[in-house]
Amino acid sequence: MTVNPSRAHRPGGRTRQVTERLWAAALDILAEKGVDGLQYEELASRARVGRATVYRRWPNRDDLFRDVLARFAETSVPIDDTGDVVRDLTAFLHSFAEASATPTGRAVLQILLRRVDEADGLHRMGLELLDRRTDDLQRRLDRATAAGQLPPTEAPFVNMMLSGPVQWFVLRRARPFTLSDAREIVELVVAGLWRDHAE
Amino acid sequence: MTVNPSRAHRPGGRTRQVTERLWAAALDILAEKGVDGLQYEELASRARVGRATVYRRWPNRDDLFRDVLARFAETSVPIDDTGDVVRDLTAFLHSFAEASATPTGRAVLQILLRRVDEADGLHRMGLELLDRRTDDLQRRLDRATAAGQLPPTEAPFVNMMLSGPVQWFVLRRARPFTLSDAREIVELVVAGLWRDHAE
Numbered sequence: 342m343t344v345n346p347s348r349a350h351r352p353g354g355r356t357r358q359v360t361e362r363l364w365a366a367a368l369d370i371l372a373e374k375g376v377d378g379l380q381y382e383e384l385a386s387r388a389r390v391g392r393a394t395v396y397r398r399w400p401n402r403d404d405l406f407r408d409v410l411a412r413f414a415e416t417s418v419p420i421d422d423t424g425d426v427v428r429d430l431t432a433f434l435h436s437f438a439e440a441s442a443t444p445t446g447r448a449v450l451q452i453l454l455r456r457v458d459e460a461d462g463l464h465r466m467g468l469e470l471l472d473r474r475t476d477d478l479q480r481r482l483d484r485a486t487a488a489g490q491l492p493p494t495e496a497p498f499v500n501m502m503l504s505g506p507v508q509w510f511v512l513r514r515a516r517p518f519t520l521s522d523a524r525e526i527v528e529l530v531v532a533g534l535w536r537d538h539a540e
Numbered sequence: 541m542t543v544n545p546s547r548a549h550r551p552g553g554r555t556r557q558v559t560e561r562l563w564a565a566a567l568d569i570l571a572e573k574g575v576d577g578l579q580y581e582e583l584a585s586r587a588r589v590g591r592a593t594v595y596r597r598w599p600n601r602d603d604l605f606r607d608v609l610a611r612f613a614e615t616s617v618p619i620d621d622t623g624d625v626v627r628d629l630t631a632f633l634h635s636f637a638e639a640s641a642t643p644t645g646r647a648v649l650q651i652l653l654r655r656v657d658e659a660d661g662l663h664r665m666g667l668e669l670l671d672r673r674t675d676d677l678q679r680r681l682d683r684a685t686a687a688g689q690l691p692p693t694e695a696p697f698v699n700m701m702l703s704g705p706v707q708w709f710v711l712r713r714a715r716p717f718t719l720s721d722a723r724e725i726v727e728l729v730v731a732g733l734w735r736d737h738a739e
Contacts, residue, residue, distance in 0.1 A: 375650070377577030451574070453711055468712060501705045502728065509704030512652055513667060529701065533732030 362388040363398055367405060368444040376406065376451045406452055406463050413449045414470050416440050420477050426485035430503065430527045431520065433478070438507045438518035450508070475500055491531065492538045502530045561587040562597055566604060570647040575605065605651055605662050612648045613669050615639050619676050625684035629702065629726045630719065632677070637706045637717035649707070674699055690730065691737045701729045 366387035370379050379402060385392045399405040417440060420433045440446045453467045479496035486493050506526050510518050565586035569578050578601065584591045598604040616639060619632045639645045652666045678695035685692050705725050709717050 374576040375574040377573040501708050502725070505706070505708030506700045506704035509700050509707060525697075526701070528735060529729065529732035532735035533728035536727060536731035
């Protein structure tokens with residue numbers, strides 16, 4: 342828990358390089374072996390640091406997983422509002438697909454997949470992270486409803502209908518997920534949302 | 541690789557009990573620790589058998605994973621044809637949700653999540669298993685198209701739009717997935733598929 346300020350605040354210095362190496366090694370191992378295959382010994386050896394350095398950075402594995410979730414949250418961009426809801430949801434979905442296909446995104450999914458009781462803090466943290474996006478989405482949907490582009494809709498349901506297929510697609514890894522894949526999903530869902538509102 | 545036929549063919553006998561204990565222990569560990577957290581030592585101790593027994597049953601871990609995938613395949617029921625495509629897809633989706641929420645279903649997802657090169661046999665086997673369902677689905681969709689209940693549609697796309705949201709839902713484990721959840725997804729997707737065919 343001791344901190345050497347002259348090192349910690351030297352950007353590009355040795356501490357920063359160690360951090361980057363540790364981070365890259367952690368994501369590699371998570372992607373290859375999953376959450377429970379991650380061992381500090383292997384992490385230290387891949388990052389070419391001592392085990393004490395790993396324990397200083399992440400005193401336990403949950404600290405590491407929290408960092409993974411936090412970094413994933415940083416990569417998520419807010420939903421745009423260009424006035425065209427199909428276009429904005431398409432961009433939102435495409436960026437979600439790109440984030441999900443990265444080692445970090447895959448690690449997040451691994452964390453969510455662990456069997457957990459309701460009380461598990463890590464699983465809850467992962468879900469809260471996804472829910473934060475839901476609030477953002479609800480605001481965008483409400484503006485679309487006000488503009489007559491959508492019937493009144495619930496963001497958690499819409500998010501499931503949009504992000505679920507993307508996760509399914511990314512898991513198969515047959516080919517990259519394109520903007521036109523995103524548009525096809527969004528157009529189908531938007532049309533489907535109107536089903537009970539046909540004149 | 542030696543087999544004792546008098547034991548192997550005694551249903552309900554000791555061999556069968558050992559098999560069931562091994563199977564239950566394997567699913568427990570997979571659910572708790574993921575594919576790469578599964579160790580033969582722990583498997584043997586949880587199933588209360590010797591390590592040699594585990595190695596006889598599954599000479600390596602891929603043999604075990606293949607068994608998991610095969611057992612999952614057995615649980616999947618064929619898509620019904622009552623003449624009402626919304627009803628049949630709803631039942632199909634509901635049974636997929638139930639299968640996905642079991643320890644076996646979760647283990648299958650874990651296997652699919654491992655980082656793999658194209659050549660990985662296990663990942664391919666998991667995908668082929670899902671694709672077998674796609675052939676079945678395509679036949680049902682084609683009959684619905686012939687009956688005027690659907691425009692011409694591709695099963696892989698429809699399956700992604702139906703099963704993706706279910707997987708998303710099951711992963712959150714907030715509450716059980718009900719028949720009416722399944723129906724809402726199916727109705728939205730079917731309405732959305734007609735979007736380019738409105739009169």
